[in-house]
Amino acid sequence: MNQTNAAPPAGPPEDAEPGLIDTVPGEDAAAAESRHDEDDRLKPEYVSAVREAVEQGDRDRARELVSPLHPADIADLIELTPAEERADIIAALGDLVGAEVLSELNEYVRDDLIEALEPQQVADLASELDTDDAVAIIEDMEEADQQAVLDAMEPEDRAAIESALAYPEESAGRLMQRDLIAVPPHMNVGQVIDYLRDGQRLTTDFWEIFVVDEAHHPIGTCQLSWVLTCPRSIPIADVMKREQTLIPVDMDQEEVALRFQKYALISAAVVDAEGRLVGMITVDDILHIVQEEAGEDILRLSGAGDGDINEPILESYKGRVRWLLSNLVTALVASTIIGIFEGTIEKMVALATLMPIVAGVGGNAGSQTMAVTVRALATNQITASNRWRTVLREIRVALLNGSTVACVLGIGVAIVFGNIVLGGVIAAAMMANIVTAGLAGASIPLIFDRFDADPAVASSIFVTMVTDSMGFLAFLGLATAAGLTG
The missing domain is CATH 3.10.580.10 (CBS-domain)
Structure with missing residues (x-):
């Protein structure tokens, strides 16, 4: 696939300015710059000009505006266009929307485009790409549509793609190119x-x-x-x-x-x-x-699913609502703990005011530790040889953080409420919760990883449950033991 032996195109002249290489013969640098902003994104006025040309039926003008663009920029243009207008823009641009553009498109936008094409058209586009890019286009299609596209391909190309599809998803076999020297x-x-x-x-x-x-x-x-x-x-x-x-x-x-x-x-x-x-x-x-x-x-x-702005609304809803319902269950655990100390709260209303502070700061501390641990696992910085050393490190960090925050909060509460005992109680509760957050944030992802579960998926729910529950339990339990009755 893509096995031509033509010489590669010449690069930009040495004195060309960065970001201004998408030019065509006779076009000056200012015209090229007018399409992109300082962050190399297509300008809104340029996108509007293309949409207006298509809406007015002026396909020649639309093609003239788009022809200097790199395939990745053409893909951006299509994605920036409202979904209901994409078919018209693609039709107007014709062969400018080729195989390279297809491979650069967001997967949800690409799927919509592929659904509108005949199997032979998809097969022709896929045959122009390297095997890995062609597989990325075909692998998510429905089985019947996928087979129709494969049947429309040349035997050599079809064999290469079928061989790649036989490997597990997100594996080197799906990612590799078969054309090599x-x-x-x-x-x-x-x-x-x-x-x-x-x-x-x-x-x-x-x-x-x-x-x-x-x-x-x-x-x-x-x-x-x-x-x-x-x-x-x-x-x-x-x-x-x-x-x-x-x-x-x-x-x-x-x-x-x-x-x-x-x-x-x-x-x-x-x-x-x-x-x-x-x-x-x-x-x-x-x-x-x-x-x-x-x-x-x-x-x-964060439990945001695929988190793609082009993802269908129903799929976004399904991906996120499961997470929210799981959080609802963990929140009920914390609510139950609060209910146990209802009498103590009634006797001193200030406790209800201060509870969210203990739980909130503890939750943030747990999230920090969890993010560091998940990243370290993802980059192979944590192995069996240093796993528990990492946990002890995070506990030491938590002790330092807890001491600092507890002192500041305890002194502040004692001054504001004029109650030294209350200041001491909230300082001790904060210290206990931040240390617990450090332990939970480091150990929970490691436990999931130990059992071959993705630590990025469920760690947040359990860390939040631990920090909320521990925060309320420590604060209200200590307040009860200290005899705070108002």
Whole structure:
């Protein structure tokens, strides 16, 4: 797929200003700049101009406005257009909305577009893309629609996509490209260069060459810079780097991203269960994964579902309401504790005023610790060797935080209410709750991770329950024990 051997287009001139490279012949830099703001986003007036041209039926004007854009910017333009107008804009732009634009679109917007296309049209677009991008377009389709698209593809392209779809979702097998350059170790540098120049079906985008043995096992890599700067007579086996990072085909994409980050990789070989080279993953694919995984963890912590503004309202509702109902259950636990001390609260109304402070600050302290722990787990900073050392570290931080906040709050309450005992009670309760929050925020994600559950999904609910319940229990329990009756 996408196996043409054409030379890549020339880059922008050396004196071109950043952000102004989307120009067409005869267009000045000011015209290009008028489309984007200082943050490289399409300006509202530009989007309105395109929409107006389409609404007036002036397709030539619409195409003239859009033709200088990069495919990613055309995708942004479509996403910025109201849903009910997207079909008209896509129809007006015609072939400007090609395969690259399709691969850049938000998945919800892309799904709507694909539903409006015939299977043959989807197949033609997918065939123009690298395998990983084509799989991303096809994998979420209904089974019947997916099969119709596959049936419309060329046998070679269909086989590559079917092979990728056989791997688990969000695995290296789904992410990898199958177009790569692999050579045997007996070739010399000159023969490799001649092979690259003469090859008619070689991929055009690669940074290194993989060296494989007779069984197609990768035994080394060779950067293009090494090939181009070495004498032709030197064997490629003498130039290649034998140490390499191999990616198992079933490895989760988040772990793949961590490997790229840890070892500063530009590309890496993907191998099957027998160790044979079956594809490669490049850093441009990883950038998407890093953004996707980071955003996914944050949204899971907040219970916001996919958190996509293009997500259908009903799906957003389903994703969020489950979280809110779970929070309702945990809130009932805290409410029950308050009910136990109803008599104490009635005798001293100030307790009702101060309760939310203890619970709220404790909840924030727990959220801080939980966020740090979840991030450390996601980036492999926490392992079995330092797991409980991390918990003890967070408890020490909580002791320092608790001491500071408890002193400030206790003194303030004693002065405002003129009650030293009340100040001491709320200081002790605050100290206890912040320490408990540190323990819960660090240990709960670790417990979920220990049992192979995603700590980003459910940790927040339990941490909130612990801090609210402990805050109310400590404050009202200490107030009762201290005999505060007003």
